[in-house]
Amino acid sequence: MPTIKRLPGYLHIIEAARREGKEFISGTVIADELELEPIQVRKDLAVTGIVGKPRIGFPVEKLIEAINGFLQWNQVHNAVVVGAGNLGTALSGYPEFRRHGLNIVAALDTDSSKIDRQINKVPVYAMDDMKRCIDEHHADLAILTVPSPAAQETAELLIEAGIRAIWNFTNVKLKVPSGVMVQKEDLSSGYAVLSVKMGRRNHH
Amino acid sequence: MPTIKRLPGYLHIIEAARREGKEFISGTVIADELELEPIQVRKDLAVTGIVGKPRIGFPVEKLIEAINGFLQWNQVHNAVVVGAGNLGTALSGYPEFRRHGLNIVAALDTDSSKIDRQINKVPVYAMDDMKRCIDEHHADLAILTVPSPAAQETAELLIEAGIRAIWNFTNVKLKVPSGVMVQKEDLSSGYAVLSVKMGRRNHH
Numbered sequence: 001m002p003t004i005k006r007l008p009g010y011l012h013i014i015e016a017a018r019r020e021g022k023e024f025i026s027g028t029v030i031a032d033e034l035e036l037e038p039i040q041v042r043k044d045l046a047v048t049g050i051v052g053k054p055r056i057g058f059p060v061e062k063l064i065e066a067i068n069g070f071l072q073w074n075q076v077h078n079a080v081v082v083g084a085g086n087l088g089t090a091l092s093g094y095p096e097f098r099r100h101g102l103n104i105v106a107a108l109d110t111d112s113s114k115i116d117r118q119i120n121k122v123p124v125y126a127m128d129d130m131k132r133c134i135d136e137h138h139a140d141l142a143i144l145t146v147p148s149p150a151a152q153e154t155a156e157l158l159i160e161a162g163i164r165a166i167w168n169f170t171n172v173k174l175k176v177p178s179g180v181m182v183q184k185e186d187l188s189s190g191y192a193v194l195s196v197k198m199g200r201r202n203h204h
Numbered sequence: 205m206p207t208i209k210r211l212p213g214y215l216h217i218i219e220a221a222r223r224e225g226k227e228f229i230s231g232t233v234i235a236d237e238l239e240l241e242p243i244q245v246r247k248d249l250a251v252t253g254i255v256g257k258p259r260i261g262f263p264v265e266k267l268i269e270a271i272n273g274f275l276q277w278n279q280v281h282n283a284v285v286v287g288a289g290n291l292g293t294a295l296s297g298y299p300e301f302r303r304h305g306l307n308i309v310a311a312l313d314t315d316s317s318k319i320d321r322q323i324n325k326v327p328v329y330a331m332d333d334m335k336r337c338i339d340e341h342h343a344d345l346a347i348l349t350v351p352s353p354a355a356q357e358t359a360e361l362l363i364e365a366g367i368r369a370i371w372n373f374t375n376v377k378l379k380v381p382s383g384v385m386v387q388k389e390d391l392s393s394g395y396a397v398l399s400v401k402m403g404r405r406n407h408h
Contacts, residue, residue: 008396040206095352097395164405165398185394187300190371191387196276199279
């Protein structure tokens with residue numbers, strides 16, 4: 001799990017190296033960029049099956065392909081954004097998602113002023129049309145950005161409508177039946193790193 | 205670094221245990237919730253200085269206090285959101301931030317239709333008023349949500365205006381002088397975990 005979460009960061013750096021025309025990249029370079037230990041990076045990259053050469057490093061092209069394969073980012077998943085508010089709209093337009101096979105095909109909202117309009121070119125449907133919207137768009141993932149009080153109820157409707165994977169941006173810990181995957185996103189976690197660093201600096 | 209990023213997730217679970225009236229929580233319970241190894245959780249929690257008792261676990265109240273102390277979440281940081289679009293607006297209203305001492309005091313934008321208005325009760329200033337806005341609000345952190353082509357230039361203006369910590373939500377790798385901290389946020393990293401799990405399930 002922790003390895004999977006670090007791989008996208010590695011991929012960013014390795015893709016930047018490719019844009020600069022580099023054919024090889026060392027684990028130490030990746031580690032330095034992300035303030036990790038080189039041994040950690042090499043252990044993580046071992047899951048891809050790509051072996052680095054001493055003094056030369058990992059082959060850039062093969063490593064990118066292997067990470068994308070490991071993360072299943074070469075597969076397309078159709079997703080509905082549930083809640084067409086600011087966060088839902090921002091995620092609908094997030095350019096990195098499409099590159100990783102995450103295809104936001106529709107949004108759902110209860111607000112009639114939003115329905116039948118578009119957010120970042122994504123059509124917005126009425127919450128009542130959830131089942132039809134999910135079926136027609138072959139969505140297998142829901143991105144949950146509704147207000148917290150509506151989170152559990154909305155998750156249950158999504159599961160009833162056939163969704164088996166929920167990316168949860170609310171601060172509610174969802175109760176779901178076994179077989180349904182939930183990934184909870186916490187935007188505070190990036191702030192933790194900054195906060196610790198700012199505190200350290202102020203003490204020196 | 206990886207420990208710091210995991211602590212907010214632990215904190216969530218320990219706070220939930222407190223709400224349920226529990227006085228102790230075991231590392232194994234935390235590990236199960238987050239699909240981590242118990243040894244990992246115990247190693248991470250060791251940084252707080254709180255010692256768990258065998259068979260009983262960690263004292264909930266002390267552990268919460270120690271994690272908040274370690275993450276410097278008992279300190280207040282004033283932040284400006286740069287870019288008052290959908291993501292900037294969503295972050296301005298994100299309820300968890302204030303609980304962790306992250307106080308969004310103002311927003312900056314180039315769009316004159318947004319200036320002198322509010323996004324989630326946060327006043328929006330013209331980009332030209334950056335220096336004055338940062339000084340008046342005693343901001344020491346900038347949350348960067350401008351379009352990628354404007355990211356580097358805007359970061360330079362922020363640094364000129366005295367900002368020494370940037371939370372970067374754009375997909376640009378910022379070049380900054382030493383002494384300026386940048387934390388890059390990548391919303392794809394949570395998707396990586398879901399994507400791998402969805403792929404595994406489809407193969408069974």
